[in-house]
Amino acid sequence: MDAYADKPIIRDMRVRQGETIKLPNDGPTMQEITCDDIARLALAMHDHSYFFSLCRGLSIRFSRDLNGSGTQGLYITKKSDETNPPHLIQVFFDYTYEKDGEFLYEADLIMDKGKDYEPTVNRGKHRFVANSAAIQIDWNSDETQQWRSDIERLSRSPDTLSGWIEDDLEMLGRVDKRFQP
Numbered sequence: 001m002d003a004y005a006d007k008p009i010i011r012d013m014r015v016r017q018g019e020t021i022k023l024p025n026d027g028p029t030m031q032e033i034t035c036d037d038i039a040r041l042a043l044a045m046h047d048h049s050y051f052f053s054l055c056r057g058l059s060i061r062f063s064r065d066l067n068g069s070g071t072q073g074l075y076i077t078k079k080s081d082e083t084n085p086p087h088l089i090q091v092f093f094d095y096t097y098e099k100d101g102e103f104l105y106e107a108d109l110i111m112d113k114g115k116d117y118e119p120t121v122n123r124g125k126h127r128f129v130a131n132s133a134a135i136q137i138d139w140n141s142d143e144t145q146q147w148r149s150d151i152e153r154l155s156r157s158p159d160t161l162s163g164w165i166e167d168d169l170e171m172l173g174r175v176d177k178r179f180q181p
Helices: 035-047 049-056 142-155 161-166
Strands: 013-016 020-024 030-034 058-063 072-078 089-096 105-111 121-135
Touching: 013 020, 013 030, 013 035, 030 035, 035 049, 035 058, 035 072, 035 089, 035 121, 035 142, 049 058, 049 142
Parallel strands: none
Antiparallel strands: 013 121, 020 030, 058 072, 072 089, 089 121, 105 121
16 A cells, blocks of 8 residues: 555645745654755766666756856656656756855866857866756655665665675676676
């Protein structure tokens, strides 16, 4: 039985930095979802994109310069919908110069100033924060719960093969036919 069956389905959530969406939760309290919550889920899925592509049928695309000003974007769609993709998750990131502020990741800041005829410029490592996020699937659906469970499981990594076997973790292997003993 679905543990979330009695909760209302809330789709198409859009939230900007600093805003909060309140969703019904078990009990009298409301679950608060922020822009950073959606961004962290998307970034974790991006970190394990090979798994989500192979096992969950998702296409994860990262754009490091959307509009020439260094804005970065992360888009997650179902592979079957790639011709006209409704993004399941869409997050936009902006760089920040705050030294003590919270940031989600560090990456190279690539800019072309919107001029496709000029070469891009790498401005070096910068910190990025989520500016806005949208999720087109219910936050409490079985599918998003499965994604969170996958991320938690994939984030654990025992040191030995026997640890992998004892923890009953999945392992994806890639075989290269060029290797000849």
